[in-house]
Amino acid sequence: MSLDFDAVVIGAGFGGMYMLHRLRLKGFKVRVFETGKGVGGTWYWNRYPGARCDVESVQYSYQFSPELQQEWEWTERYATQPEILRYANHVADRFDLRRDIKFETRITRATFDEAAHAWTVETDKGDRVTARFVVTALGCLSSPNTPKIPGLADFKGPTYHTGNWPHEGVDFTAKTVGVIGTGSSAIQSIPMIAKQARHVTVFQRTANYTIPAHNGPLDPDYVREVKANYPAMRKRAKTMPAGIDLRVNMASAVETPEAERLREYQGRWDYGGLGFMASFSDLLLNDESNRTAAEFVRGKIREIVKDPELAARLSPRNIIGCKRLCVDTGYWATYNQPHVSLVDVGDTPIERITAGGLRANGKDYRFDCLVLATGFDAMTGALLRIDIRGRGGRSLQEKWTEGPKTYLGLTMAGFPNLFTITGPGSPSVLTNMLPSIEQHVEWIADCIEHVRSRGATLIEASRDAEEAWVGHVGEAAGATLRSSCSSWYVGANIPGKPRVFMPYIGGLPAYIERCEAVVKAGYEGFAIV
């Protein structure tokens, strides 16, 4: 049977773009399908005001091309969404990617043909193509979550989801705005919305921890130094659990004298960003250590927010770093402004959305526009939106009824020739996504090449290898405090979703080592036919 393509790639974000490039370099015929009108994935959709990456721009970038790495100029320590999208477009142009991408096309179904060892992929535009391999590059946070609050359709004003923001932008000047949510997207957008709006009411279910970004223009001398030493920096980053080149203090928080401990926290706070969690090595292992970091941040909230009662309501009580830590620019100070108010909806959920606002705690709140900063059906949502059928016509939905099961976050038993870039069971969202994406893409491309070089047409993870990996992922999660709270890491934000810690928390170095060992052992845990 002659197939249309060697591989179909789903999604043209950073994962899909590099997958296309890498497979083309190896001489494969590839077609990418992308729902959006352009490349960029997350950075194509999340255009809300204030959207920017919380990994520093010189590290949140591709490293596969030394030329690209040298020629691209980042302007700020943390790049804005428009700048990252420009970068994605530059990459697409530079490597002539667009000619193999079909935009504005959503994959609806992918069915494995057991006789032909091939996938048939169908789209909402009526395409029906065959390919030996399918690679999903769907992103971990790409299926926006609109909570089922009664009356949502009754609201007469415009409703915006941060994860699907209008391309033309939104002018909130003179408007009153209601914002539901206090996660990363809300924490970035609320200060920006408050700059324009007449009044902002934030509906908070769980108070959240955030560390100042201290963003600013990049110093040209620093950039020169980074560029001169890029390979060494990238190499160092790969030895770090999160794939980010930062200093990890190996000391224990509780075993460090208080004055020294506070100095460490203050230094990290002054520097800004996610490195705060690297202040001590046991912050996510030891409750007491974690409390010292949490209390430090609560102290900062009390210093910044002038009204003590409001400061108390904004202060998180849970484990710091259990939910994804946020990085902000002026978040808490925003609440000192008289036109910004906070409503707690933690103890009693929002009753309903009304024509002119919403009802909570027995009170009516009125606003012109509603912003849903309510996050995503993370890690599995985008995959499960596609009707994926493996051996025996079994759907991925059926396979994952009790939670996602993968081998290395890359493949699944019963679904031969299917690969997932940053799938559940891989470090993905716990790391700098760009190096994680690159590692996956390179592993997958090498694997496909290996299958071809053996004259084979099928590769499939064994159930035993998958079970062992799922067990290891679960064990690793159980050893940290991170699996203890109701976060999107465990699917707690989506009613009915199985509660499983989805990413692999063993760290990027251990993960890379494992992936490489599997290859060295002749693709251990796989059948190749």
Ligand code: N01
């Ligand atoms: O989504 P979230 P996000 N009633 O799920 C609340 C990445 N990211 O889009 O905590 C009331 O974190 C919900 O409340 P609770 C990053 O990995 C990165 O902000 O579930 N409230 C929560 O406050 C991040 O973690 C960047 O109690 C409801 C909020 O909505 C991930 O994306 C920037 C509710 C959702 O927060 C997701 O972030 C942005 C309801 N019915 C995002 N339903 C950077 O790189 C939900 N909520 C900087």
